[in-house]
Amino acid sequence: MSRLQNQPTLRVDTNKPLSFTYKKKTFSGFKGDTVASALFSGGIRIFSRSLKYHRPRGLYSLDGECSNTGMEVNGIPNVNAEKTLLEKGMQVKAQNVKGSPELDAMGFMDSLDRAMPAGFYYRTMHKPARIWPIALQQVRKAAGLGKISPDFRMTGEFDEIFPTTDVCVIGGGPSGMTAAIAAAETGLRVILLEARPWLGGFFDYRQSEFSRDLPHYQRARELEARMQTLPNIRVFTHTAMVGAYSNNLVTAFQIGNEKDPFDERYLEIRAQSMIVATGCIERPLLFENNERPGVMQIACAHRLANTYGILPGKRAVFSVAHDLGIEAALDLFDAGIEIAAVADIRDNPSHAALVSELEQREIPYLKGWVAREALGAPLKSVSLTTLQGTFEKKLECDLLVASAGMTPVTGPLSMAQAELAFDQHTGFFLPKSLPVGVYAAGRLLGLNDSRAIEASGQVAGLSAALNCGKASAQALKDAQEMLAGRPQAERGCNLVMAPVKGRKAFICFDEDTTVKNIKQAIDMGFDATELIKRFTAAGTGPGQSGIPGHNLPLLVAQHHTDHGALTRPTTMRAPLVPTLMATYAGTNHLMSKRTPMHERQKQDGGVMRKIGVWNRARYFSDDFSCRREIENIRNNVGMLDATTLGKFRIFGPDALKALQRVYVGDMAKISPGKIKYSAMCNEDGCIIDDGVVVQRGENDYYFTTSTARAGITVEWIRYHTRYDGWDFNLVNLTDAFGVINLAGPKAREVLSEVIDADISNAAFPFAAYQEFTALDTIPVRIMRLGFVGELSYELHVPGSWMETLWDALSEAGKPFGIANFGLETQNVLRMEKGHLIIGSESEQRTTLHDVGLGGLWDRNKPAVDTVGAVALQQTENQEKRLKLVGFKMKNTRTPPKDGSIVVDDRIRGHVCIARYSHTLQEAVGMALVEDPLHAVGTEISIYEDECQGQLVSATVVPMPFYDPKGERLRS
Amino acid sequence: MALTLTCPVCGKRNGYEFRYGGEDKGPKPDDFGSSPETWCDYVHMNRCVAGIQKEWWCHRDGCGVWFTTHRDTLKNLEME
Structure with a gap:
């Protein structure tokens, strides 16, 4: 269909046609069209069927206030066609229809409205209760919006930005632009959001005069040009504001154009001041069949002609209550539409000149008349009535422009916690009071005069600037006087509904x-x-x-x-x-930390897994039981990348006091060259961490925490010393140091290849700490520990030296059969040794006593000075607690799954870890079980998913399973 | 997060950067006796003021300091 070419307000480029498909046919629109305007131009009048009654629905507002134009576009359902810019090759489908929107097999639903009163499904479909699931399915089938395929995958780029600004203006109409300019001229940073793809608001499509020889649309372009000269204004078009929160946090989402590197992006804007200049939409007029295709609001008809160059009908009737309606009638008449009549609910228009313009064009103007009923589908005529319903007349038409007046877009204000109250004069909900830093401007205050609208923007812009410490009070006062000199808010139409019953209103x-x-x-x-x-x-x-x-x-x-x-x-x-x-999800931010050995571990065949914040090697073969890795540690020697351990330095005059506060042991007993193993509890006495502490100098300590606690330890220690004002420094060295765990009976022989010092068992025994220089160059801190139950050394080296030292050890270890081992191997080895991992063998309620580590607690320390000690005192002899035990499986070599429950007549605990032990040749594990099931020799039954009702049996045995005397790790 | 907080070291920052550390209950009393209830109350019971309360916050993603501030829990706004 051809477009009106001579409209200066056009936003479509008729030199750039775009083709797309709808109903298996090719349609054509132009660059700048929305999907809806292009379809309308192609003759489509019915865009969808309604939710419940399957009534035909068409263009009504053009700004997405209803789901009339909800369509499936490129496989995405519920896309609002009137806000979606047309792109070449789009696949558009109608929703909620059986057949086509024009001939919908479900259309008969409309005649069943008497059977479906308000809330009928709440009240009828629950007796008996079993009918609800069936009814639910049927209701959903009949009353669907769009459908989405379960295997649908969203494509596109979704971004997010978090800008900070001084002033955030919502709405790029005349008042918003004026406000932005006023604020920006004081030197402040301004962000302006506009939901439409272009600026100008309700000036943009109007050819009427703003001032002599200056049409409104030209005025809007002047303001836009003025904004472009101010580099401190950042404009986001096609960006709908979606939320406002305290401290003027504004959220919005922006739809990208072809130049943008994103399809949509989420904005979270932190502003000092916020100006709401969202203007008005139209208040729908309530009459019978008020949503029939062919019935539309003023701006919809007006913008179809002026913005998109499409005539919305051939012969129109207007039933309006605002000067903008008369203005639209005049414009549409001039564009070539026959106007049968303009009915106005009001007694008089605000501007009498408009009536004489109607008279000049011989358009009947009916004061105090309103639409009563839209007739015919498609629309054939409209019945008009006087407000009291006394007289009626029927006029033939294919377009009914209906609107009960304006209504302010107060959503943003309301979300910003502004108090809204009903105003009799305008009939609007107006802000009674505004929160600090929130301002309102423009039409939403009830203003209609174009100059007053801009003046209110000036006032809001300067007020916002003043709130940011800029702008002079005098400038604001001048602007306020200017506003006071313009016409104030006009009386609005208060009619809610035409005199009808409202069955189909x-x-x-x-x-x-x-x-x-x-x-x-x-x-x-x-x-x-x-x-x-x-x-x-x-x-x-x-x-x-x-x-x-x-x-x-x-x-x-x-x-x-x-x-x-x-x-x-x-x-x-x-x-x-x-x-x-x-858009909310944004870009996929799956991120994890990598150790300096990451690439080397992958080259060596490491199967990497995301574990906590890290990416780590879990296995080094396809055999997830890790038999060869395990046997190599027990017989030869292996290396584990343990860089993820939390590593900290604490120093200063009060460092020891801080350690005493958070560790349950007596940290004063640390001696140089020796490792102190201890644990941290929370105030409930529940164990949260374990690790070792060494002293490196006077008031200078180095300590480790579990991987999971590395991120929170500094915060934890500072929290628990917050009232004390102690003098100490705490440095998180987790990412600065790498750690190699060299373990196995041949570990000493390997280590002695890189360290030129006496590391014999006598010189460097179990639980010793010493600092060496490896390869005559690399500073290395070595702890002799035994987490996996063998002779082992934990080497702490600066991260940049990690690979060098690792490679040297690999080379030196070759004659001894050195091999990598991963986390799973470590897990099995430490289980055999009965060593804990906090979080695996403990949960939220597990105390230090429960896991059998009560001996770490030094009861001579004053209880209130140690975090958790009061609770440790109180829970020491508590009964019925879950206690950690070791168990062996009876009659089976298959271990239960981690997390399986221990039951008799009720749940008595759970399995923390269980594995088949290649070393012991049997299935063993650890469990938390209710006292008194924890006694050695007790038989426990374990339930797991695949046991098919047959509980599996295990016997509680003493721990550790492996090397109970600890001879190997001391060897 | 809409909340902003004023770190004594870094100034006014986005609430995302902070960790909540609970109501300010003052330093631990020296003696709790032997009753678990008294201790439990101290650790877990809060006043949950609907209005302005003094609370601890940690500038976790900044300088790491723990500090107290007053917040209106009804408006989720820090008091000036």
Whole structure:
């Protein structure tokens, strides 16, 4: 279909056609079109069928306030076609239809409305209870929005940014742009968000005069040009604001254009001041069949012609209550539409000149008349009535422009915790008070005069600047005087509904809620708007109350009293505009830390796993039982990359006091050259960490924590000393040092190849600590420990030396059969030795006593000075606790799964770890079991998923399973 | 996170950077007796003020300091 070419306000480029498919046919639109405008131009009038009654639905507002134009685009359901810019090759489908939108096999649903009163499914489909699941399926089938394939994969780039700014302006219309300019001229940083792809707001499509010889759209472009000269304004177009929170945190999402490296992106803006200049949408007029395709709001018809160059109909009737309606009628008449009549709910327009312009064009102007019923599908005629319903007349038309006036877009203000109150004069919900740093400007204050709208932007911009410590009070005062000199807020139309019964007068399009449904809810005793909203579902659809948001509270208030004081809008919640989950999810940020040995471990065949914040080698072969790795440690020697251990330096005059505070042992007993093993508890006496501490100098200590605690240890120690004012420094060296665990009976022979010092068992015994120079160069701190139960050395080296030392050890170890071992091998080895991993053999409620480490606690330390000691005193002899025990499986070589439950007549505990031990030739494990099942010799039964009702049996045995006297690790 | 907090070292920062450390209950009393209940109350019971309360925060993703500040729990705003 051809477009109006001579409109100076066009936003489509008719030199750039774009083809797309709909209903298996090729359609064509232009660059700048939305999917909806291109379809409308191609003759499509019915875009979807409604949720419940399958009524035909078409273009109504063009700004996405309802789901009328919810369509499937490129496989994504519920895309709002009127806000989605057309792209070449788009695949568009209609939703919720059997057949086509024009001929929907479910269309008969519309005649069944008497069977489906408000909330009928809540009240009818639960007796007997078993019918609900069946009814649910049927209801969902009939009342679907879009459908998504379970294997659908979202494509595209989704980004996120977190800008900080001085002033954030929401809305790029005349007041928003004026506010941004005013604030930016004081030198502040300004961010401006505009939901449409271009700036200008309601000036953008209007050819009427702003001032002599300056049409409104030109004025908007002047403001835009002025903004472009201010580099401190950052403009985001096609960016809908979706949330506002305390401290002026604003969230929004931006749709990228072809130049952007993203499809959509999430914005989280921290502003000092926030200006809401979101303007108005139109309040829907309630009459019978008010949502019939062919019925649309003023701006929809006006913008179709002026922005997209499409004539919305051939012969139109207007039923309006605002000067913008008359202006649209004049423009559409001039564009070539026959106007049968303009009915105006008001007695008089605000600008009398408009009426004479109608008269010049011989368009009948009916004061005090309103649309009563839209007739025919597609629309053939409209019945008009006087406000009292006394007289009626029927006019033929294929377009009915209907609107009950304006309604401010207060969602952002409401989310920012502004208090809104009903204003009799404008009929708007206006901000009664605004939170600190929040300002409102423009049409949403009820202003209609173009100059007043800009002046209010000036006032808001300067107020926002003043809040940031810029702008002079005098400049603000001048702006306020300027605003006071312009026409103030106009009286708004207070009519809620034409004089009809409302059986087919839809207050909410998304949920198919009629005025009759609201009446039914009220008859059933619902009196609060919020409850009526939920019972009738009005305003709970994708349009986020865009259609019923203003009418619903007005209608409910009419029931109570005509006094507006009780009238309250329903609460607005984020997202104010439907947002893709993908946009919220953003880019996939799967990240993990890598040790200096990462690449080498992979080259060596390491099977890497994400474990906590790290990526680590779990196995070194396909055999996940790790038999060869295990046997090599028990017989020869192996190396484990243990870099992930938490490593810390604490020093300063009060360092020892801090250690005493968090460790349960007496840290004063640390002697140079010796390792002190201890544990940390929380205030409940529950074990949270274990590790070793060594003293490196006066008031200077080095200690390790488990991998899981590395990130939180500094915070923990500072927290528990927060009242003391102690003088100590704490440095997290976790990422600065690498750790090699060299373990196995031949470890000493390997180590002596790289260290030129006496490391004999006498010179460097078990539990000793010493610092060496490896290869005559590398400073290395060595702890003689035995986590895996063999002779072993823990080598701590600066990260940059890790590979060198590792390679040297590998080379030196070759004659001894050195091999890598991974985490799983370590796990089995330490289990055989009965060594714990906190978090595996303990849980939230497990105390130091429960895991048998009570001996680490020094009871001579004053209890209140040690974190957890008071609880350790109190729980020491508590009964019925879960205690850690070792067990051997009876009659089976198969271990139960980690986490299997221990049961008799009830749950008595769980298996922490169980493995088949190649060393012991039997299945063993550790479990937390309820006292008194923990006694050695007790038989316990274990349930796991695949036992098919047959519990497996195990016997509680003493630990450790392997080398109980510890001869090997001391050898 | 909408909350901002004022770190005594780094100034006003985004709430994401901080860890909550609970209500300020003051230093531990010296003696709790032998009753687990008294101890449990001290550790776990909170006043949960609906209004302005003094609380501990840690500038975890910044300088690491623990500090106290006053926050209006109804508005989730730090007091000036």
